[in-house]
Amino acid sequence: MGDMEVTIKEEARAEIKIWNYVFGYAKIAAVKCAIELGIADVIENYGSPMPLSELASTLRCEPSRLHRIMRLMVHDRIFKQEPINQHTVGFSSTPLSRCLIKGGEKSKTAFILLMSGPTCLAPWHSLSARVLETGNNISPFEVANGKDIWSYAEANPDFSELFNNAMGCKARLTVQATIEGCPEVFDGVENLVDIGGGNATALSLLVKAFPWIRGINFDLPHVVAIAPKSDSIENVGGDMFMSIPNADAAFLMSVLHDWDDEECIKILKNVEKPFQKIKGRL
Numbered sequence: 001m002g003d004m005e006v007t008i009k010e011e012a013r014a015e016i017k018i019w020n021y022v023f024g025y026a027k028i029a030a031v032k033c034a035i036e037l038g039i040a041d042v043i044e045n046y047g048s049p050m051p052l053s054e055l056a057s058t059l060r061c062e063p064s065r066l067h068r069i070m071r072l073m074v075h076d077r078i079f080k081q082e083p084i085n086q087h088t089v090g091f092s093s094t095p096l097s098r099c100l101i102k103g104g105e106k107s108k109t110a111f112i113l114l115m116s117g118p119t120c121l122a123p124w125h126s127l128s129a130r131v132l133e134t135g136n137n138i139s140p141f142e143v144a145n146g147k148d149i150w151s152y153a154e155a156n157p158d159f160s161e162l163f164n165n166a167m168g169c170k171a172r173l174t175v176q177a178t179i180e181g182c183p184e185v186f187d188g189v190e191n192l193v194d195i196g197g198g199n200a201t202a203l204s205l206l207v208k209a210f211p212w213i214r215g216i217n218f219d220l221p222h223v224v225a226i227a228p229k230s231d232s233i234e235n236v237g238g239d240m241f242m243s244i245p246n247a248d249a250a251f252l253m254s255v256l257h258d259w260d261d262e263e264c265i266k267i268l269k270n271v272e273k274p275f276q277k278i279k280g281r282l
């Protein structure tokens, strides 16, 4: 291939890519719309390819508008289009659309709604200002929303619930992999504290897989106040920078990345304190 041909191909690729940037938000907007309308739930429950007319009447949507959204999602392989008869096609589920079913095993709806909602999107709008700034350590979230994320969650219960559910989506995936990949780390552990355990999704899976464990779900008071209650898990509210409940082992998932090095050292020293007495495992 000559230099000229390479340049033409690169320019064509650049042209395609730039339009993806221009309209990149449309895909996430369609997915958000699908979650809010419950499109994946309705199609999954229908059990066979669902015609547009039925989908529109079940969702009480204007069919031509719904059709435009569905076309985008079929193009993105979120839903499949399959023949029902010679004249009609219908929409079917895929593994991807099952991630958009509310409350499903593989559901990622809470995470998508969290990240595509105005509170989490706002900081991204001032990314360039953040890059230009020097000497200001206030997080972009706080600049955009007026409070750090944990205080914001405390003051906004709906955001807090969505955040905890979003973390649950991720925890279901990663904790299952931990249970399957390294069950031996839980041998002999009678009580386990999950530091920053949110709504206790991780602990619920762990105590189910290793029923000899008693769990302590430790998080900020407003978080544990609404965490589900269970016989094998105690919810304890507190501040990990002050002290952490005693246990033979501590579980810390997706927590340290939120803090700078000095703060992480403080948390880990607080984890270490009760362990010095009982030779624990982190």
Ligand SMILES: C[S@@+](CC[C@H](N)C(=O)[O-])C[C@H]1O[C@@H](n2cnc3c(N)ncnc32)[C@H](O)[C@@H]1O
Binding pocket: 150, 167, 168, 170, 171, 195, 196, 197, 198, 199, 202, 218, 219, 220, 223, 238, 239, 240, 241, 252, 253, 254, 255, 258
């Ligand atoms: C990113 S989430 C991770 C949740 C959970 N570990 C998971 O991976 O799904 C961080 C958690 O740390 C909690 N957290 C923040 N500051 C805390 C503090 N000072 N003491 C205890 N928990 C705190 C938050 O409320 C939140 O539930």
